[in-house]
Amino acid sequence: MRGRGTHLTIIAILIMTAMATLFVGCPPPAEDDGGGAAGAGGGDGGAAASSASIEEGVYGDSEAGIPIGAYFGLTGPNADFGQDSAKAIVLALEEMGAADWNGGPSFQLILQDDRCKAEDVGPILNKLIQEDQVVAVVGEVASGLSLIGGPICQEHGVPMVSPSSTNPEVTQKGEYVFRTCFTDRQQGYACAKFAFENLETRRAAILYPSDNDYSVGLAKYFEEAFVDLGGEVIESQGWGKDQQDFGAELLRVKTQDPDVLFVPCYYDDAGQFASQARKNGLDMPIVGGDGWDSPDVYNIGEEATNNCYFANHYSKQDESPVVQSFVEQYTERWGEAPSAMAATAYDGIRIVVEAIHSVDDPTDRAAIRDALAATSGFEGVTGTITINEDRNAVKPAVILELQGGEQVLVDTVEAPDLS
Ligand code: PHE
Numbered sequence: 001m002r003g004r005g006t007h008l009t010i011i012a013i014l015i016m017t018a019m020a021t022l023f024v025g026c027p028p029p030a031e032d033d034g035g036g037a038a039g040a041g042g043g044d045g046g047a048a049a050s051s052a053s054i055e056e057g058v059y060g061d062s063e064a065g066i067p068i069g070a071y072f073g074l075t076g077p078n079a080d081f082g083q084d085s086a087k088a089i090v091l092a093l094e095e096m097g098a099a100d101w102n103g104g105p106s107f108q109l110i111l112q113d114d115r116c117k118a119e120d121v122g123p124i125l126n127k128l129i130q131e132d133q134v135v136a137v138v139g140e141v142a143s144g145l146s147l148i149g150g151p152i153c154q155e156h157g158v159p160m161v162s163p164s165s166t167n168p169e170v171t172q173k174g175e176y177v178f179r180t181c182f183t184d185r186q187q188g189y190a191c192a193k194f195a196f197e198n199l200e201t202r203r204a205a206i207l208y209p210s211d212n213d214y215s216v217g218l219a220k221y222f223e224e225a226f227v228d229l230g231g232e233v234i235e236s237q238g239w240g241k242d243q244q245d246f247g248a249e250l251l252r253v254k255t256q257d258p259d260v261l262f263v264p265c266y267y268d269d270a271g272q273f274a275s276q277a278r279k280n281g282l283d284m285p286i287v288g289g290d291g292w293d294s295p296d297v298y299n300i301g302e303e304a305t306n307n308c309y310f311a312n313h314y315s316k317q318d319e320s321p322v323v324q325s326f327v328e329q330y331t332e333r334w335g336e337a338p339s340a341m342a343a344t345a346y347d348g349i350r351i352v353v354e355a356i357h358s359v360d361d362p363t364d365r366a367a368i369r370d371a372l373a374a375t376s377g378f379e380g381v382t383g384t385i386t387i388n389e390d391r392n393a394v395k396p397a398v399i400l401e402l403q404g405g406e407q408v409l410v411d412t413v414e415a416p417d418l419s
Contacts, residue, residue: 054086056113065108066362069128071139073116080294081141085345091333092349105362121148129156136352143167143214150177159369163348167217171391178391180348186415188221190311190397196229201260205253208264210238218264218289250280266291271300278304293340298405311397313340314382315409326381347380
């Protein structure tokens with residue numbers, strides 16, 4: 001499978017070379033089963049019938065382009081995250097490659113698939129840094145994987161920009177590690193405020209996968225904020241690795257009569273959780289974080305996902321021209337509307353390219369780092385991005401309600417600067 005992808009990529013590169021500096025040539029949609037390769041856990045992933053998928057390889061000007069690395073899970077249990085991010089990055093580079101960059105350098109994107117596995121991150125980053133000599137790295141989505149990648153990039157003095165890892169510790173790994181999204185302190189606050197003020201709930205129970213750094217952090221930050229607002233957290237309970245049956249936890253929580261459940265898991269568990277909660281007679285609102293952003297939540301949970309809400313980075317219903325033009329371009333390019341992962345990655349890569357374009361020597365990683373740190377007022381599709389002194393972006397979160405699988409924008413929560 002890998003071999004086939006490589007051939008497709010080589011063909012794509014030949015086409016690209018012919019088209020000079022334009023960013024064209026991602027491989028055509030993979031017609032294989034898309035997911036058989038690395039299906040570790042992750043429930044019945046067969047449902048993920050996305051229209052086109054993207055594979056690892058070299059994109060762009062592979063001859064003379066400045067090398068930028070990217071690592072994402074393009075296969076594996078949370079492959080939607082990586083797929084959507086990589087597609088948006090390729091789109092952004094195609095658009096920027098076609099634009100007039102005042103004679104600035106062209107780029108090559110070296111995209112690697114970490115299969116959503118912790119053990120893949122080190123070898124991939126070492127290859128990108130030492131063999132490919134990348135000047136910057138974009139990735140990961142999942143906080144647990146960015147927490148592994150960050151220290152490696154830091155050690156080698158290579159700027160790493162996670163477009164969407166929200167766990168606060170990610171950027172605490174050192175001055176070379178950035179994110180262009182909000183943190184889980186901000187997101188936890190947004191969820192708590194929405195639950196307390198808009199849903200008018202007072203007694204929360206929190207259930208989350210205890211092997212996921214993102215979930216553990218977000219559970220904690222939600223609790224702090226909810227209690228601060230005057231609410232009560234009657235239970236906060238982790239579930240085990242690969243657990244698919246939440247019956248015991250749900251029954252115990254039910255006896256305590258909460259009026260809201262906060263469930264900061266990823267989308268591959270969210271639909272299953274909602275479905276089991278409703279079957280056990282828990283009909284109260286369920287609130288989640290950005291990990292819920294996938295059609296799979298509804299595909300698995302169906303009508304059980306009504307009365308569910310989650311925080312996110314942007315809404316495609318946002319009528320601003322920047323968002324609408326992105327939604328249009330992405331949909332035209334990839335045959336599906338962009339998720340929040342796509343939106344955050346689109347902003348992340350454009351910030352990286354802008355930083356590289358602003359320095360005298362585009363291979364000077366320290367100068368690129370400084371340029372990233374100076375990012376201010378960047379008009380992204382996920383809002384205006386200014387990198388603060390902790391290398392985080394401070395932005396509002398949107399709250400989306402699932403209504404028959406539709407993600408309906410119901411609130412925007414301005415976050416205080418909590419980093
Ligand atoms: N914020 C999540 C994490 O840090 C990942 C994520 C990003 C989920 C974007 C959905 C959308 O692990």
